[in-house]
Amino acid sequence: MGKTGLRLAGALLACAALSAPAQAQTEYRAAVLRVDTPGPLPISRLDLPPEDLGFAGGALGTADNATTGSFMKQTFVTEDVLATPETAEAEMQRLLDGGTRFIVVLADEAMTVRLADLAGDRALLFNAGASGDVLRNADCRANLLHTAPSDAMLADALAQFLIWKRWDEWFLIEGIHPEDTALAGAYRRAATKFGAKIVEERVFEDTGGARRTDSGHVQVQAQMPVFTQRAAEHDVVVAADHAGVFAAWLPFHTWEPRPVAGSGGLMPVSWHPAHEAWGAMQWQTRFEKQNNRPARPEDFQVWMALRSLGEAATRTTSDDFDTLVGFITGDSFDLAAFKGQKLTYRDWDGQLRQPVLLSMGPVTVSVSPQDGFLHQVSQLDTLGTDRAETGCTRMTARED
Amino acid sequence: MTRFTAALACAALTASPALADKIFVSNEKGNTITVLDGTSFEVIHTFNGGQRPRGITASPDGKILYVCASDDDLVRVFDTETYEELPSLPSGPDPELFVLHPSGNPLYIANEDDNIVTVVDVETRQVLAEVPVGVEPEGMGVHPDGSIVVNTSETTNMAHMIDTTTYEIVANVLVDSRPRFAQYDSDGSHLFVTAEIGGTVSVIDAASYEVTHKITFEVPGVVPEALQPVGLRITADDSKIFVALGPANRVAVVNGETYEVEDYLLVGQRVWQLAFSPDGKYLYTTNGNSNDISIIDVASNEVLKSVQVGQQPWGVVATKSN
Structure with a gap:
């Protein structure tokens, strides 16, 4: 009796082994780590942060990656982690120990730097929350990219x-x-x-x-x-x-x-629920259908981070960390993100180049860069800290 | 006596437009369809096209006009002679572009919001199939023999090849960012896919589904990120490929054999979609931000004139006189 049971299990094992190569799915694991600091309420009740702030954008990014992945034999798993300033580092440690190597962070500047230093070369972090220029200059890190636009x-x-x-x-x-x-x-x-x-x-x-x-x-x-x-x-x-x-x-x-x-x-702002040009209506509709609320800039910034990983997975078909990171920060990377042109990461400070929406309530008033502000490389580099002005000296550490 | 004959001749001339070719332009913001005479290029009629008309095509015999009324979530159907509205077709949500089977039936529609391609019988007005594809399906092309319909998905960045009998995807071909439009050459040996954000046209071998070439663009004085390929048309003899470059305000003329860009034609602002006249002599371009269409002489690559149409023209199709 026991023997038969064993044999059956063996047969099942054989079946599992047979079916596994046929699937050959590659899994891409990421996390969204949000660190909430208690503070006063916003002036307007319309600005109250939704409970799923950022996570909702991550869910859409993961779903979009998964749809593409279904044609590529790739699966995408994203863990949402909500932390306080007291628990954030322990949560980051837990993610690193669990082998998650792509981590989107929504935290203030000081915490973002602490988490990046904790991760070291074990993970690539995307800053989707903090706009402070210090993070793109004196406090920049080789393992930290920024999908949030800088001040x-x-x-x-x-x-x-x-x-x-x-x-x-x-x-x-x-x-x-x-x-x-x-x-x-x-x-x-x-x-x-x-x-x-x-x-x-x-x-x-x-x-x-x-x-x-x-x-x-x-x-x-x-x-x-x-x-x-x-x-x-x-x-x-x-x-x-x-x-x-x-x-x-x-x-x-x-x-x-x-x-x-x-x-x-x-x-x-990087994003506004009224923005509808360049196919953005489709993103807004998808987001609102999935999450039952209008999107916030943080949601879009997390989406761009996870889509960056998705692009790397699609284009390289690799699951090697260095290959994926190299692609994201390399010359062949571009992200289509409903802003009318390709978005890329600046190699001098890890900042994602992007047009910025000028919004006031019900409509997008304008989008910068404005015509006439020219640049020798990319018009997007008229916004923010350009190569010649950067105070960041750590971006090349990864390649050294 | 002479004057009398001249007057008669004039009368004959003014009467002739009713028999001439027609150009139909969908005006995305104006919610109208502009009708132009295919010989004089004069606007002869404007009618309501539903909410946010974008994709526009005609039946092979030129008698029926189909319009993707994106915000109505249906395909509006019109008589090209009387402009009378006929019963609409179901389309699935937010239809943007579509393509007719070479036989004139069925219609394959890209539904941007639901990641599906909807297949609709234009006679029975029934949905025959819904095919799941990548994120934000957009461009639709059909093989000249009708065996394969192609859909491009803008966020997944693929061309999905769909078998028109089984509705199964037989291949997914990765192209550059934000693929917009798919078009086979006349013998169906190559498929051309434009990538708006990637800035390229992928040439795909229709048998092996391999990308065999990428056409790139370069215009002095125009920033590379403004060179955004959208609409694409190929001459019947496959000698020239015309590519609309969106905010670069130009149409590229590409050699159909070498895939070298031979010319850039300055047209209106944000040039979007293209269509040939039924005899292939003219190419029409919709220029979304200047509210006009440009008329290009195909043989000489000359932009002959531009004609004001409605607000934000999006798509264009030309029909033969019936």
Whole structure:
């Protein structure tokens, strides 16, 4: 009896062995690691982060890869990991120990660097969350690519549009948080780069407290005009409010009737649910059908990261880590991502080149780079830190 | 006496357009179909094409016009003589491009949102099959003998070869990024697939399904990322391949034997789709951002003129006089 059982198992094993080569599926494993830091609520309830922020974009990227994979005998598995600042490194360690080598990270700048250093040459990380320029310069890492546009790219994208409009006198209002200061720096740099003049600068204090109170707009309506009065003559108000403390309240509350841009009003973003050009409608429809909500920039940035892996898998048909990474960062890579031209990674800082949408609520107002801003290599390199200006010295470490 | 004959001749001339070839242009934003006279190139009629008309084709006898009304999720059907709307065809969601079997039936439709190709009988208006393909199916081509229909999927970056009797995919050919359009040459030995973001045209051997050549483009003073191949047509003698280059505002003329680009013809803005006149003498281009079509003399590679049509012209087809 026992013998028969064994034999049967043997026969089953033989069957399994026979069928395995016929399938010969290659599995590509990735993870999306999101590190949530507790903080105040956004000013607008429309900006409340959905629970599946970023993961939803990852799910679509994985599904898109899997559809292509079905023709290539390739399967794609993505693990979603939600962490706190306290658990993030342990989760990264767990992923590395489990052999996951492509990891998309949604975290702040400091945490992103810590996770990249923890991963070392065991994994390729995609930064899909942090926009800080320091990550593309002094704190860059050879194992860290960026699908999130940098503050410099976003600021340059807005600056080109404002210059095209001939609104070249700016009133810059910045918040007090370090990331606001960094963003204001990006706007100052953009102004110098494209010939705008910052005629007035003010700092908006964050007095803390609840962001939202019933009829809070009554006070705002009185306070914001006072805060913005007697500024030097300007064409536009530019807000550097990464922390989301005040910029949403600026439009229509400025002392002078001037448009608002930056962190409020007309905003430079990698993605917006209203974007429909270049086939984007298809992406939006697919995303909304799968996730029952409009997409956020973080979702799109995670999607681009996982699609980069998918492109490498399709084009190389390899499961060798170095081959895949070499393809993604090499000359033959290009990503079609509904922005009207191919996207590629800059070899000097790992940043994904991409057009930036200028959005305000229901429609895409414009897309930068604007016509007339030329570049000797790629017009996309008019946005952000160009090769000659980079402060990144670590990108070549991988090849050494 | 002389004057009288001249007047008669004029009357004969103005009456003739009713018998002439016609050009039908789908205007994506205008939601209209513009009809032009194929001899005088004058706009002779405009009619409602449904919501967001894009893909447009005609039956082999030129009597029936099919239009992908993308936002209506159906194929609208019109009489090319009376412009009367006939019963619509089911299309699956968001139809963009389609191709008719050489016999005129069935119609193969790419459904961008659902990753399928829908096969519809144009007589019974029944869906015959739904074939799962890659992400964002777009371009559709059919082998001249009708045995294989090709679909390109824009995010999967493949040409899927579908057997028209079994509806099974017999081969998947990887091409460059965002393949837009697929067209066989006249004897069906080669398949040409444009890749909008990749910037190339893949030449595929129709028997081995191997990519045997890639056509690339280069225009002085135009940034490489603006050279985006979209629509493609091949002359009946296979001597010339015309490729619409989208935001480069040019149509490339490619030698059908050497695959060398011989000329770049400046047309309107964001040139999208192409169609030959029934006699093959003219090539028509839709120029989406300048709201016009360009008319190219095929023999001399000369752009003869441009004619204003509706808002954001997308597709074009020409029919023979009946």
